Amino acid sequence: MAASFLPLPLLLLLLLLLLPAQALNQDGLHLLDAKRALTVPAPALADWNPRDATPCNWTGVACHDHDGAVTAISLPRLNLAGSFPAALCRIPGLRSIDLSDNYIGPDLDVARCRALQRLDLSINALVGPLPDALADLPDLIYLNLQSNNFSGPIPESFARFAKLQSLSLVYNLLDGKVPPFLGRVATLRELNLSYNPFAPGPVPPQLGDLSALRVLWLAGCNLVGTIPPSLGRLTNLTDLDLSTNALTGPIPPEITGLTSAVQIELYNNSLTGPIPTGFGNLQDLRGIDFAMNRLHGAIPEDLFHAPRLETLHLYANALTGPVPESVAKAPSLLELRLFANSLNGTLPADLGRNTPLVCLDISDNAISGEIPPGICDRGELEELLMLDNRLSGRIPDALGRCRRLRRVRLSNNRLAGDVPDAVWGLPHMSLLELNDNHLTGQISPVIAGAANLSKLVLSNNRLTGAIPSEIGSVSKLYELSAGGNMLSGPLPSSLGGLAELGRLVLRNNSLSGQLLRGIESWKKLSELNLADNGFTGSIPPELGDLPVLNYLDLSGNELSGEVPVQLENLKLNQFNVSNNQLRGPLPPQYATEAYRSSFLGNPELCGEIAGLCGGDPQSKKNYHPGFAWMMRSIFIFAAAILVAGVAWFYWRYRTFNRSKLRADRSKWTLTSFHKLSFSEYEILDCLDEDNVIGSGASGKVYKAVLSNGEVVAVKKLWSVAAVENGGGEGSAADDSFEAEVRTLGKIRHKNIVKLWCCCAHKECKLLVYEYMPNGSLGDVLHSSKAGLLDWGTRYKIALDAAEGLSYLHHDCVPAIVHRDVKSNNILLDAELSARVADFGVAKVVEAKSMSVIAGSCGYIAPEYAYTLRVNEKSDTYSFGVVLLELVTGKPPVDPEFGEKDLVKWVCSTLEQKGVEHVLDSRLDMSCFKEEMVRVLNIGLQCASSLPINRPAMRRVVKMLQEVRGEGRPRVDKDGKLSPYYCEDASDQGSSV
Template identity: 45%
Template sequence: MAYRNTFLRPSSLLLILFYCLHLTPIVFSLSSDGEALLAMKEYFSDEYRFLEDWSRSDPTPCKWTGIACDSKSNVIALELAALNLTGTISSHIGRLTSLINISLEMNNLTGSLPQELGSLGELRFLNVSHNNFSNLFPANLSGLQVLEVLDAYNNNFSGGLPADLGKLTNLRHLHLGGSYFAGSIPPEFGGMKRLQYLALSGNSLTGRIPPELGNLTHLQYLYLGYYNVYVGEIPPELGGLRSLIRLDLSYCGLSGSIPPSLGNLTKLDSLFLQINSLTGTIPSEIGNLSNLKSLDLSNNGLTGVLPAEFVSLTKLELASFFRNQLHGEIPSFVGDLPNLQVLFLWANNFTGNIPQKLGQNGNLLRVDLSSNSFSGTIPPYLCAGENLQILVLLENQLTGSIPEQLGHCNSLVHVRLGHNQLTGSIPRGFLGLKNVEMLELVGNQLTGEIPEIFQAPSLEFLDLSENHLFGVLPEGLGNVTSLKNLFVSGNHITGNIPRSIGKLGQLFSLDLSDNALSGSIPVEISKCQSLSSLDLSRNQLTGKIPPELERLQVLDFLNVSRNHLSGSIPFQLQLLLSLTTVDFSYNNLSGPVPVHGQFEYFNSSSFLGNPGLCGEELTPCSVGVVSARGPSSYHQKIKNEPNLLAWLVGALFSAALLILIIGICCFLKKYQQFMWGFFRKESNIKPWKLTTFQRLDFSANNVLDCLNEDNIIGRGGSGIVYKGVMPSGETVAVKRLSSQGRKGIAHDHGFSAEIQTLGKIRHRNIVKLLGCCSNHETNLLVYEYMPNGSLGELLHGKKGALLDWTTRYKISVQAANGLCYLHHDCSPLIVHRDVKSNNILLDSDFEAHVADFGLAKLFQVSGKSQSMSSIAGSYGYIAPEYAYTLKVNEKSDIYSFGVVLLELVTGRRPIEPEYGDGVDIVQWVRKKIQTKDGVLDVLDSRMGSSNLPLHEVMLLLRVALLCSNDLPVDRPTMRDVVQMLSDVRPKDNDCQQGENLVSKDLVNV
């Protein structure tokens, strides 16, 4: 009873209540897993606040964003994919010992992967793909014995592949592609017995492909190519991978022959071996792959014929063998393949007829058989299913007529049948297909009239030149308002030039030369405001040259020679400052030759054969003739007696203004550091934000310390570049972009574009962006420092002799690889828009890095043009069609890259006075290489001459000229450029060509 009385005393009840209240926080405190997650969160930057619900007030983290728990409230899944997180993964992740699934893909996480991942013994799925992780890959993951998926694709890891991963016997999926792993593939990888998916593509791997990979008998997908450079052959042991569905060994330097053992891979649906140095014949055993849908052996050195055993490949959809040395006929069964969609055989030595049943299956999409020696007729059923989009048969020996069925094939987009021996007339409807963009029939023996065009809403390129066409130009040409290039030269066309041509507002080039056209030059041509090239020569035109042609403000080339034109050369044409070439010769023109504007630089050959013309280099003009130099010149009237007093006042005012400007500049220079100190003080009001793209050991203040005049290493149109040394000793380059415009309006100057672009792309030949700073007043970009500066500065400076031929060739390949990545491997695609030698930076090993993405443009669809509001880029590098139409796509970059290649070969700048007014390096080189001596004259003497491999230099020059072709459609893609540059330096020595052969080849370009 005493015990009970004591228990019931009020003081005891208060004591019990106190203990209950004291214990309450302990009962409801956050679990240890939650504490670990909050510790991890401290290392994240969560811009969009996806992790805002991660709160210490919750007893468990099980309801937090991206978190899943088991029945005991242990965290088993960390699913934070695509949340735009930045920062690093801290070691605290090792405290989540129950984790089964880690999904961090598609963020912007940087730094190293923590070694603590190796302690998560329950982990089955680890996905860190599409981030910016760097440094060495963790070497202690061999303890994750239940791990099934390891995906680290598209990061910046370096060093060797960890051999210990071969101990993960439960691993089914391993993707380590798209980083900078070096060294060879560990043979230990052959120990992952359950592996079904292995991708190591897109790294810097070397050595031989280990035959031990043939032990992975459960493997279904194997990707080892793209930028890896292996030595030796394809291991025959890979023929033991009988579960394999897809084998991709493309673009990785393999040599030797294709092992017949690959014919054992009967489950294979895709075999990609393109862009290697494979030789020998195609093994007949490939015909055993009855499930094969895609076969690409292009860009190799394969010889022989297509094996007859391919008749068994009835599921084949893609067959690509272009750029080899294959010969013989296409077996007739190719036309019977029921599922064939793509057939690429161009640039081989095939002969005989094209199978006449080709396309009868109704599935054919793309056919390119160009640059062979095919004879016979074009198959009639190519568009049987109305799916055919690409038909390229140019440069063969085809005869007969164009099949009438093609005149109804509305799926066609690109048609190139040029340089054959085709006869007959153009099928009715062929020129009016609703989707066709390019139609090229040049260099055949076609006859008949040009069909009337009623509709062709997409047609941009039409070339009917060098045939035997007659009749008149159809009035319906004016309805093709999308037309940009029209070539009908070298035919027998009569009648007048239709006035409807004036409706072609996008027309860029018009060539009607070498026909029998009569009548006058229609004034309506002056309405074609985009016209750059106009050739009406070798006709029977009469009347006067319309003075209204002065409206063609982008006209570059004008040829009206060998006609019957009369009257004078309109003095209004002096206003066309874009003119670089004119030819008025052999007409009945009279009067004085204009002498102002570009006419000051044209020589007498442009005016020969006109007895009535007079001028400085022609017959002197008589006293009664009014000179085009005189007061009557259009817009050239000046006063004969200037006001001397007004001139003196103006001169004094200008001098005073100049002195004032110089004084201000000196003041700003002297007090620059003081002003920057004041500016940094003001930044306390508007704090700096440092955004990092990988783990950095410095702060925004360290970056600001670089901004003084002594550190300036470059100035450009978008800002100033400083060199800086961080506290850790790391050297960086800081680019300051001015952002104050008129009236205080902030201008971006490409900052957003550069950040958005470089923040997403990673490639060894693209400059690495470390971070960026902004305080809404000034934008700063922090790059890795390139000790050797830009290619342009080095090439055109006193140190140009440091760039021998081998170094220049290496730079060309590396820069091409960087641009190829932008054009083909990014999503969305990226067009740089300012490719030039000053935007190719060189590291300490003279390795090239494409830089400066302030003008970059993202494209959702390859090959589609976009209109810009103004011309962007650098003079001398801008593609002709870009300058005149403001439309840009990948081909604009390729033209600019061609100019860079010409700089590498010649050592000259894109624009130099020596070329002549209005002439750039492209036009200068094309003119010089017409002779063998001229070809040698363009080469940079600093490359040396005694041991210079002339055949290699000439091949590089040929690639440069192909890239800088005036017509975008004739320029190669960057994939083709990379391949052609790789072919410049073959591995064997029996590929050398004589200088005369190379010179002739250059002239043909």
Template identity: 40%
Template sequence: MLAAMPSRLLSSFCYLLFFLSLVAAGVESDERQILLSLKAALEKSNTNVFDSWNDTNSLCKFHGITCNSEGSVNGIELSYQKLSGVLPFDSICQLQSLEKLSLGFNFLNGKVEEDLKNCVTLWYLDLGNNIFSGPFPDISPLSQLQYLYLNQSGFTGAFPWKSLVNMAGLVQLSVGDNPFDITPFPTEVVNLKNLNWLYLSNCTLTGKIPAGIGNLTELRNLEFSDNFMSGEIPAEIGKLQKLQQLEFYNNSFSGKFPVGFGNLTSLKNFDGSMNLLEGDLSELRPLTNLVSLQLFENNLSGQIPEEFGEFKQLVNLSLYRNGLTGPIPQKIGSWAEFNFIDASENFLNGSIPPDMCSKGKMVALLLLQNKLTGEIPASYANCLTLKRFRVSNNSLSGTVPAGIWGLPKAEIIDIELNQLEGSVTSDIKNAKTLAQIYARMNRLAGEIPEEISEASKLVTIDLSENQISGKIPVGIGELKQLSTLHLQSNKLAGSIPSSLGSCNSLSDIDMAKNSLSGEIPSSLGYLPTLNSLNLSYNDISGEIPMSFTSLRLSLFDLSNNQLRGPIPQALSIQAYNGSLNGNPGLCSLDVISSFRSCSANSGMSKDVRTLIICFAIAFILLLVCLGLYLQLKQKEKDRERSLKEESWDVKSFHVLSFTEDEILDSIKQENLIGKGGSGNVYKVILSNGKELAVKHIWNTDSTGRKKSRSSSPMLAKRREKSKEFDAEVQTLSSIRHVNVVKLYCSITSEDSSLLVYEYMPNGSLWDRLHTSRKVELDWDTRYEIAVGAAKGLEYLHHGCERLVIHRDVKSSNILLDEFLKPRIADFGLAKIVQADIGKDSTHVIAGTHGYIAPEYGYTYKVNEKSDVYSFGVVLMELVTGKRPIEPEFGDNKDIVNWVCSKVQSKDGMNSVVDSRIPERYKDEAIKVLKIAILCTATLPALRPTMRSVVQMLEDADPCKLVGIVISKDGSGKVEVTDKELFKPSS
């Protein structure tokens, strides 16, 4: 064919081909440079995604890059790639054929510049779930956009709603979970008639739902939860007959469901919880395709429609805290793989539906505080998936099915305040995950089975005010996590088992009003966390154990027993007044008017006896102290000598300006600046004047001798220390952040371990707030400490290659440098969550009293939200100046309880702010206090992420902070199936 062409025409054709190849080569060269500039901007990302982005591969073989038929780049798909850095939109938007830019779920930061509006060929843009800052720019020129995802990206300021006017083709719009300026529901949105997905949750919207919402007839998903919207639900919403998901929880909507709401027959997931809705549920009867219905915390009344029992796809039903009456439809949950029901705190009557676990998938049955009657259906004894069984405060009767006690996955059994009969059966040996039993005020009888010792995860046992008889099983001492034991007002007999002294977590024991006899085990006096002990109204005899002198109890009552002998002087205090009455055999070594003197017949005067005893005790104490001092000095010399004899292995994590000898020579008594559970801390001054802090962990026994390899308990303790050391090194060696303490190196030997840190001359935040008054912390400094510490934790949770859970966040672990800038420190308890377990929690008990999240008392499970709770306590310390535990808070109360009880009014809110903070800063302090309250929410799912906490703290506009609501992971909602994870009284 070419041969038949005239020579001139053939020449022109070849020239054209040559010209086009040059143009194509030039385009590819330009696009390669653009992509390589993108790689350079993100090259610090902890990822290998850019390995294929090089000079040899064609552009279309770059990872995440797609090309059109002409070989030009038309798509960049780099979501979930751990990317960090600032995007060069000026370069990216020079890709002339770019249609798709997907960069969601990364760590991209900085501001999004106006250059983005030059990407005019885009039809898909995803910048969601990043950490950008500043406002989002006007993107009016992007008229071809069909998909726009910006949710949870850190954008602030006014969102350019008007730019949506040019995007009539938008199919999906997701801009929620960003702290935008307060604005009414944008009318521009209701004109986007092609939308099938609209996500506007948690972006500071106010006002009413516009009637124009009925224009969006293509919608499948509509969410505008966690805002400040109000008014009634417009009837026009009934036009959205394709709607499958509708969520507007946590607003202030009022009124009844409008007539026509039942037209939403395609609806599968509906959540209108935490509003002011009223009236009955009759308009919901036609919604037969519902899978999940959540309307908790409203003002709804009337009965649950009988039709709900015929909803064949329903698996989740949450209606708690309303005013609902009548029975629960008996067929409810019997059709599909039902998951949970929570209809607590209503006025429901009738019986519990029997078949909600018929498909074997139910995890929670929560019907507490109603007026239910009848028996517990026997079917739930075979519900092997059930985790939470709570039917307390009803009028249930009959025998508790035996299998309930042995449900293998149950975490809480709560049947208190009913008229239930039966006994705790031996089935409880199968309850391997059971943490809490609440069975108070029933008619339970029989004995506590010995098999209860096999329910090893038990934290709380409350069987009080029943008719339980027999002895307390000896095996109960095997419950190492047991914290609360309430057996009062029963018919128990026999002695108190001494094995209880092995339950080192016990803090609350109440066995009052039984028929217990024998002596009080001395082992109870050695319980390290015991806070409350009530053994009153029994037949206990013998003397009060001397071990009780070391207890410091908030409640102590041994009254009305048969005790005899002397009352230890440590118990002869006003706080325990009346706690020993009704024991005629007791006598007093001191002057207690209600008891006879232990030495009434002695010829020696009381004053002389007291003087002799005091001198004898003082002399003995002097000798003991002298001996201990000499022993400690010798031990310190032995250790210092031993240090220099060891063979050391040095691992450096930064460029070092010192040698190991300089460090070893400085580990001596005069340089000691602190002692902690994980080792001593020394201040080291190098020859160049630089100051360091060195944590020294000895792998020796209490005498200072090297541990024997044949002693298994010692080896276990040694391994524990070694694991703690390894945890701190593993965590800190990979961390590079200005608000996390810097680890220079580790120096290890077989029997000793050293960690060399930067030195913090201003000690800890605890010292500055509660101990030292030399440097008063003004509000500006407190605020900067809060922001800096939050950024440090944010880095641990979101900026590391793998999630790091600190597990012991507290003010004493926030150190201050010479400029009072904070550093997160002490990672001895830190947990690096491995990639293969995601965000699974760890069961290791960790933390400090007053900072520990409430879920510890429920499951002992820890995740990053536990760190958030602890940080919330720190924020409360900064604002109030109070310690986490103060006597003024009341018994069993901490700073969180105290703050929450005070902030119900503006005056109450002002009253908790530290008086040392000037009046002009009170509003700012209250803003931080509100963030602290969010962080200390009872449910972990309701606490913000540390990324959100940083954003909230940095937001200086008071109007913005008032409306901050917890952001979620992605654009989905965290479902909360129970309103409480622990008892209000605990």
């Protein structure tokens, strides 16, 4: 048979098909090695395909246009984990690496990345000292290592950087002093060392040698001493931030020589002396913040000559004299905050006519005269805050043309006359506070146009007439406080339709008629105070259906009929219907001695309270001593059985639990967030019931003494997923837990308890924290050990905890809400420094509701109970309660308070007895009373019932730091605090 052959063309085609595809180039192979060295969650880097010829189209990879060589890697926010991949340093042309906002760590080795120009490893998990080898990278221009956990001093090798232009080490744990040798890195343009726990030390004068420097940020670096005049030589500097330190002495006049300056921030120090002249010559200057110091003297006239000046913050100093006339001619000024000084005189008559003011805050001064009539002529004004001055005259009619106004606070002045009609109806107004003046006239029906009004405070004026029915159109109204006026007539029925209403305070007026029915919309009403009016008729039973009402005062009226039994549905902290014409039996819940003062002045009321109808003798006839003896015997027998059962269950549980944890050790997985010196097995061996040091709703806490002598705290959480899903793995709940713990593992702050690692099993989770030897603040403060906590220590604890929460709210991305802030979750180390702990219910902030209420009794914000929505302001409320605990020494709830919580008890005691009856008598009030009063005030601001009025935690930190500066607590001649502290002081715009 003849041999058969394939045609030559067909044979060539077959050979081509059988040849392997073009191989990935060498740079691509190195990238795949780097990927294999990391933990990469799906679907990240799914397009890194080894079958590609080059990696130039892969996610995060950039190549040179000419030869296709890899030049840059940018993989931020992909949840990559593991040590820095050394394979990247084998890519010869790699110039830029960005692995920011991942979980890279704990080690960093970039010594072989010789071509590197830019390195960004910010927001990762790097630990240990800063590597010396970084300074040996010959072409490095940009280095960003902020928000890691580097410790130790900045190495001296950093003086060797040859080309470095930008260095950022913000939010690490660096110690030592800010080093002078950085002044030798002549190429530096940006130096940012902010928020590291450096040892106390001066601003190095050598930094004035960095002639190319444009940005110098040393905020929160524990700097002491004076500002060196040499900084004035930095003529290229645009941004100077030395805020939040302990700098003293005057502002050197040389600082006015920063001819390129755009922003100068020196706030929150202890600077003294006058503000030097010369800043008005800085042509590019847009922002000055010298707030919260001890500056004195007059505000320089030339300060407002700077042509581009937009913001000026000088609040919380000791400045005197008038506001300079030149402010009225500042062409670019948007924000002027001068509150909490000792300024006097009158405001410039033409203020606002030539200046595009958006915010003006001159509160808490001694300024007199009238409000300038053209304050809003430019039409930009949004905030007008002038409370606590000596202003007189009328509210300008022109204010009604300020269509952008959102917040107006003119309380505690001497203003008189009618409020202009148009002011009542400004469409964007959310806060109108006019209390404690001499205002007359009526609440105008024009108020119907105030579509965004949330808080209307008119108390203690001379307002007359009826409350207009148009008030019902203000659908966002949360608070209406108009006590201490001469309002008359009935309550308009439209008031009952306000679904957002939380506080209605109309006490001490001349209102009449019957109390409103049809109030089903008041689902958010927590306070109703109609005392000292002329209301008649009966108490509406519908009040008992209001779900969050906890303050009810109807005293001093002419109400009749019985006390409705429906009021037993309420959980009232304050209840007063005294001095009416009520009659009949009391509801059983209120027929106790604890409510005696709630019913005085109603002679026809009957109940078990002695003196009210003498009690009910029939109940005494039914008493039989034999029956009581039998009941006692049954109780004792049942108790004995219960004790025996509990003891048996405890023995069985302990035996089962210990064997269960130690079984199947191979199934435990460990996720570390720091370099560890122990294994998960060593942790398991310590989980004995004899080592339990605490327990809570989310688990038990054990003290674990390891073989190397180190002590850690282990929190054991039984997996919800295991219970709900029959122990199945991979449930959504477990995935959520892992994601949550990974987020919390990134937290690095000196005032937050360090999470070392997480050990996971399908039915159990272990969180391993640093051990805090002095336990919790709550345990110490409310026990016999409270003597350890003098005022200085308590103040430091408050500041430490505030800084920790501020970090969670403002510096974590996304922000984290703790959701269970309380004194028992603030732990104390050996030096009694505080750390925020227990993130068992913490949540990354998402705009959604929670399915259950998280938190502890006495600490939960009022709005949380009915909205289940969480945000940072929920934590702020809880922290306010902690501050009140520190000042009063009392727990958040206590039988001493009756039905009140600590917040309500403090406010009522301040009003009735004065501040001395609130402050902890164990503290030295002869030396620290003023500081204690100021912290008390901050706590009350934080615990405002209206979330919008609670200061952000960043602001709380500033206010606490200000406490040890100069300032005057608002205490009257009788030693009492104004009620202003107990709600109306809650404002972020003004210091109080």
